[in-house]
Amino acid sequence: MxxxxxxxxxxxxxxxxxxxxxxxxxxxxxxxxxxxxxxxxxxxxxxxxxxxxxxxxxxxxxxxxxxxxxxxxxxxxxxxxxxxxxxxxxxxxxxLTLPATISEVFRCPNNNCASHGEPVRSRFYVRQSQGHTKLQCHYCEKTFARESVTEA
CATH class of the missing domain: 3.30.70.140 (Aspartate carbamoyltransferase regulatory subunit, N-terminal domain)
Structure with missing residues (x-):
């Protein structure tokens, strides 16, 4: 059985x-x-x-x-x-494979980023580095660990 x-x-x-x-x-x-x-x-x-x-x-x-x-x-x-x-x-x-870019999903952690004060969609470039996913903001160009970027 x-x-x-x-x-x-x-x-x-x-x-x-x-x-x-x-x-x-x-x-x-x-x-x-x-x-x-x-x-x-x-x-x-x-x-x-x-x-x-x-x-x-x-x-x-x-x-x-x-x-x-x-x-x-x-x-x-x-x-x-x-x-x-x-x-x-x-x-x-x-x-699954990581997309090259991601829009309107995450919010940039940089409070000085233009995406906070302007009517623009969030946009990040997705990168792999040493087995970790990194997101680079399209506007301020700063790179963040995926875990430090919050959902929009």
């Missing part, structure tokens, strides 16, 4: 974002407005993971993310995978 049981129910069609670092699921739901689609969303927090110990997972019924939207997730969950589901089967599994 097989005692294996899914912690989060399977979906027939849609998207599964798997291997999200534990605790980042809510930030991804909020930042990517995943509840605004009007579709059923199932979220699992602190689920067991063989590779990382614990993970979050998000399942969105009836919604498929394009490559651009999926890769934006890499700023929150660089090792996540985005799986397209059709008829309960994974038909496409994508590993």
């Amino acid at each position: 097989n005692n294996t049981k899914l912690s989060v129910e399977a979906i027939k069609d849609g998207t599964v974002i798997d291997h999200i670092p534990a605790g980042q699921g809510l930030a991804i739901l909020r930042q990517f407005k995943l509840l605004s689609y009007g579709s059923a969303v199932t979220v699992g927090f602190n689920l067991p993971s063989q590779s990382t110990g614990h993970k979050d997972i998000i399942k969105i019924a009836g919604v498929h993310l394009d490559d651009h939207a999926a890769n934006r997730l890499a700023l929150f969950a660089p090792n996540a995978t985005v799986n397209d589901i059709e008829h309960f089967d994974v038909v496409h599994k994508r590993a």
